[in-house]
Amino acid sequence: DNGGRSGRGGRSGALSPSPVVEEVQRIDVNPPKGTRDFPPEDMRLRTWLFNHFREVSRLFGFEEVDYPVLESEALFIRKAGEEIRDQLYCFEDRGNRRVALRPELTPSLARLVIQKGKSLSLPLKWFAIGQCWRYERMTRGRRREHYQWNMDILGLPEVTAEAELISSIVAFFKRIGITESDVGFKVSSRKVLQEVLRCYSVPENLFGKVCIIIDKIEKIPIDEIKRELNATGLSEEAIEELLQVLSIKSLTKLEEILGGAGEAVADLKELFSLSEKFGYSEWIQFDASVVRGLAYYTGIVFEGFDRQGKLRAICGGGRYDRLLSTFGGDDVPACGFGFGDAVIVELLKEKGLLPELNLEVDNIVCALDYDLQGVAAEVATKLREKGQSVDLVLESKPLKWVFKRAARTNAQRLVLVGNTEWQKGMVGVKILSSGEQYEIKLDELE
Numbered sequence: 001d002n003g004g005r006s007g008r009g010g011r012s013g014a015l016s017p018s019p020v021v022e023e024v025q026r027i028d029v030n031p032p033k034g035t036r037d038f039p040p041e042d043m044r045l046r047t048w049l050f051n052h053f054r055e056v057s058r059l060f061g062f063e064e065v066d067y068p069v070l071e072s073e074a075l076f077i078r079k080a081g082e083e084i085r086d087q088l089y090c091f092e093d094r095g096n097r098r099v100a101l102r103p104e105l106t107p108s109l110a111r112l113v114i115q116k117g118k119s120l121s122l123p124l125k126w127f128a129i130g131q132c133w134r135y136e137r138m139t140r141g142r143r144r145e146h147y148q149w150n151m152d153i154l155g156l157p158e159v160t161a162e163a164e165l166i167s168s169i170v171a172f173f174k175r176i177g178i179t180e181s182d183v184g185f186k187v188s189s190r191k192v193l194q195e196v197l198r199c200y201s202v203p204e205n206l207f208g209k210v211c212i213i214i215d216k217i218e219k220i221p222i223d224e225i226k227r228e229l230n231a232t233g234l235s236e237e238a239i240e241e242l243l244q245v246l247s248i249k250s251l252t253k254l255e256e257i258l259g260g261a262g263e264a265v266a267d268l269k270e271l272f273s274l275s276e277k278f279g280y281s282e283w284i285q286f287d288a289s290v291v292r293g294l295a296y297y298t299g300i301v302f303e304g305f306d307r308q309g310k311l312r313a314i315c316g317g318g319r320y321d322r323l324l325s326t327f328g329g330d331d332v333p334a335c336g337f338g339f340g341d342a343v344i345v346e347l348l349k350e351k352g353l354l355p356e357l358n359l360e361v362d363n364i365v366c367a368l369d370y371d372l373q374g375v376a377a378e379v380a381t382k383l384r385e386k387g388q389s390v391d392l393v394l395e396s397k398p399l400k401w402v403f404k405r406a407a408r409t410n411a412q413r414l415v416l417v418g419n420t421e422w423q424k425g426m427v428g429v430k431i432l433s434s435g436e437q438y439e440i441k442l443d444e445l446e
C-alpha cells in the first residue's frame with residue numbers, strides 16, 4: 001500500500017484526502033510528568049556522556065551489566081525512613097504482584113549476585129547505566145526519572161576498593177574538563193557514627209534510621225533533626241555529642257575525639273594515604289557530616305560536590321557490606337557509587353563545558369532521475385560496506401533540496417548519480433567543504 005501516494009516520480013508525501021474526516025481529539029504529545037524525551041540533539045549529549053561513562057568503566061576493567069527497570073517492590077522496602085522509599089514508583093500488576101520501577105540499581109545488583117551465588121568469581125567489578133525512577137508529588141516540579149551510572153566492586157573488604165572507585169570518578173571528570181577547582185569529594189565513614197552511638201549503647205537496629213535523619217542535616221532545620229533523633233530514642237547527651245562529631249572537618253580532630261583505635265579513623269587514614277598514591281588527594285576532603293541518604297551503607301561514604309555550592313550532589317557512594325544478608329543472601333563485602341545524568345549536565349553548563357555535537361554523515365547519495373534510484377542504492381551499499389555513513393535520498397528531489405539537506409546534516413560529500421555520467425560508469429562527486437567536484441568510476445569511489 002503506497003498510502004495513496006502518486007506513482008513513480010510523482011509528488012511524494014502527499015496523502016490523498018480520506019473520504020470522511022472525523023474530528024480526532026489531539027492527544028497530549030508531551031511525555032508523562034517528570035520524564036524527558038531525547039530528540040536527536042539531546043540524545044547526542046546523552047550518548048556523549050554515556051560514552052565517557054563506558055570508556056572509564058572499560059579503562060578500570062569493569063564489566064557492563066543491566067537488570068529490569070521493573071523489580072519486585074520488596075527489593076526496595078527498607079524501614080529506615082529513606083526518601084527513596086517514600087517516593088517509590090510502585091504498583092500492583094495484573095498478576096496482583098507488588099512491583100516497582102527501580103529507584104536505584106544497587107538492590108538489583110545484590111539480587112543478581114545472590115542469584116548467581118558461587119558461580120561468580122570474586123572480586124567482581126560491574127558497571128551499569130540504567131534509568132531509575134521516583135514518584136514525587138509534582139509540587140516540587142522535579143524529574144521522576146534519571147539515568148544513573150553505577151560502578152560496584154564486590155568481594156573486597158579493603159579500602160583500596162573505595163579508593164579505586166573514587167579514582168574512576170576523578171578519571172571521568174578529567175575526561176570532560178572538570179578539575180579539582182570545580183568539584184571535590186566529601187569523604188567520611190558511617191563507622192564514625194557507629195562508634196559514637198556505641199558509646200551511648202544505642203542499639204544497632206537504630207543505626208540506619210539515625211543515618212537517614214542525619215543525612216537531612218543541611219535540608220531541614222537543626223531543631224527538626226534533634227526532634228527526629230530524639231524520637232528514635234537517642235538521649236539529649238547522645239544527640240549533642242553526635243552533632244558535635246558531625247561538625248568535624250579534620251581527621252586529626254576526629255582521632256582526638258574517637259581515639260586512634262577505631263576502624264573509622266584507620267579506614268579514613270588509609271583512604272587519604274591511598275589518594276596520594278592515586279594522585280587525587282587535592283580532590284577529597286574529610287567531612288564527618290557526610291552520611292548519604294541510603295540506609296545500607298556501613299563504612300566509607302563519599303559524595304561529589306560542586307565547589308561553588310550551587311548544585312545538588314553530583315554523585316555519591318560508599319561501602320555496603322551487609323546489603324546481601326538483608327535479602328537473605330550471604331554477605332559479601334561491597335562498595336559502589338551512583339552518578340546521575342542531570343546534575344553533571346547543569347555543572348557542564350555552569351562551566352561552559354558542554355560539547356558541540358553535530359550530526360555528521362560522510363555521504364549524501366542522490367539519483368538525479370528516479371530511474372537511477374537502483375544505482376544510487378548500489379552506490380550507497382558499496383560505501384556502507386566500506387564503513388562510510390550514507391544518507392540515501394529515497395525520493396525524487398530537486399538538487400536545491402539535496403544541497404539544503406546536505407548542509408543541515410553536515411554531509412561531508414555529495415555523490416550524484418546522473419544519466420550522463422552513468423552512461424560512462426561514472427558518478428559525480430562534490431566535496432562540500434571545499435566545493436571541489438569531479439567524476440569518478442563507481443569502483444574507484446573510496
Ligand SMILES: OCc1cccc(Br)n1
Nearest residue numbers: 132133134143144145146
Ligand atoms: O536521586 C534520586 C532519584 C532516584 C530516582 C529518580 C530520580 Br530523578 N532521582
